[in-house]
């Protein structure tokens with residue numbers, strides 16, 4: 001019965017993408033032939049890519065159905081494993097079982113082997129040996145995944161796999177001029193953090209890394225940060241600004257309600273708007289609030305939250321000269337909450353902010369603190385988990401260099417990481 005509705009199947013395959021028409025074609029085909037395993041598996045993937053959270057249970061149901069219809073097809077099991085994601089407990093168990101059986105069907109399936117290994121807590125040496133026998137230089141995506149897996153487990157293996165990605169991608173860039181999926185810049189970045197512990201070796205996280213990270217993180221960001229990581233930076237930064245309010249910001253208390261009002265605020269790395277939500281109350285009646293962020297998925301959430309007048313998808317390091325930002329400058333308040341963890345060198349930011357602030361303008365931001373004794377000769381370092389921390393001395397030095405006056409610097413716990421307090425520095429400059 002699999003081939004019934006073959007026209008529908010051919011059209012669905014040709015359509016590509018996540019469009020409504022493709023979904024409707026697959027639904028029609030499945031209605032017509034409920035035994036079409038590949039149609040079910042494809043629909044499962046498309047639905048998950050359209051909205052992983054909302055469509056999760058339907059996607060999983062379709063993917064499991066597909067396997068029961070064609071139990072000897074390894075690719076259907078791999079599809080289910082991908083859909084199950086990074087889960088724990090029963091979800092992880094089901095994922096590992098799906099991969100194990102995919103490998104029983106086809107031991108040379110590299111995708112299944114790499115996913116199996118990288119989903120295991122402890123490195124399974126038999127699987128790794130198998131991978132070494134079947135992987136080639138052409139499998140750059142798999143080498144990249146393996147580099148990531150070994151980052152915190154085995155420095156030499158990590159360096160080997162990222163090294164392959166860098167070498168192969170250099171050839172691709174030479175031929176095509178394109179760094180496909182940013183693999184070259186991401187692998188180079190990780191190599192540097194692993195080789196030298198990140199100390200002074202890297203200046204910032206590559207754009208592609210940030211975009212990729214938050215693409216997956218956006219749907220659960222608010223919940224994870226607030227509920228699990230006890231993220232408090234926006235409120236703490238606002239409190240610090242309020243405490244310093246006498247000496248900073250617009251002249252006087254313009255509406256007499258005890259708070260100063262700002263007319264143009266810029267939120268650098270605004271994310272889903274957790275920071276915007278806190279600072280929105282500082283905006284005067286006619287005020288404008290602009291958010292800038294690299295991640296389109298985070299900006300979708302920010303737009304839904306509705307705290308900004310406009311959100312621009314751009315790198316904050318280079319945003320100060322773009323039309324959308326210049327049009328709203330000068331700003332009287334620029335905030336940056338938990339975004340400098342992705343940038344080590346902050347010179348461009350300080351220069352850009354200085355140039356876009358108006359008279360009495362205020363710049364307030366958080367950094368994770370690099371204690372003097374840990375940083376050695378470095379102003380900032382990148383931890384192996386790709387977050388930068390900065391020395392207080394560096395911030396003071398930049399402030400002086402770019403003509404800011406330090407109004408307030410406050411050390412406090414910003415959030416938890418693996419149950420441990422993360423100490424940060426909140427800074428208010430004018």
Ligand SMILES: C[S@@+](CC[C@H](N)C(=O)[O-])C[C@H]1O[C@@H](n2cnc3c(N)ncnc32)[C@H](O)[C@@H]1O
Nearest residue numbers: 269270271274275293294295315316337339342
């Ligand atoms: C931890 S979130 C913080 C979001 C928000 N400020 C808050 O307090 O909830 C960091 C955000 O910075 C963004 N980001 C990181 N590096 C960036 C860059 N170079 N340019 C623009 N946005 C960046 C990420 O996309 C992410 O949305």
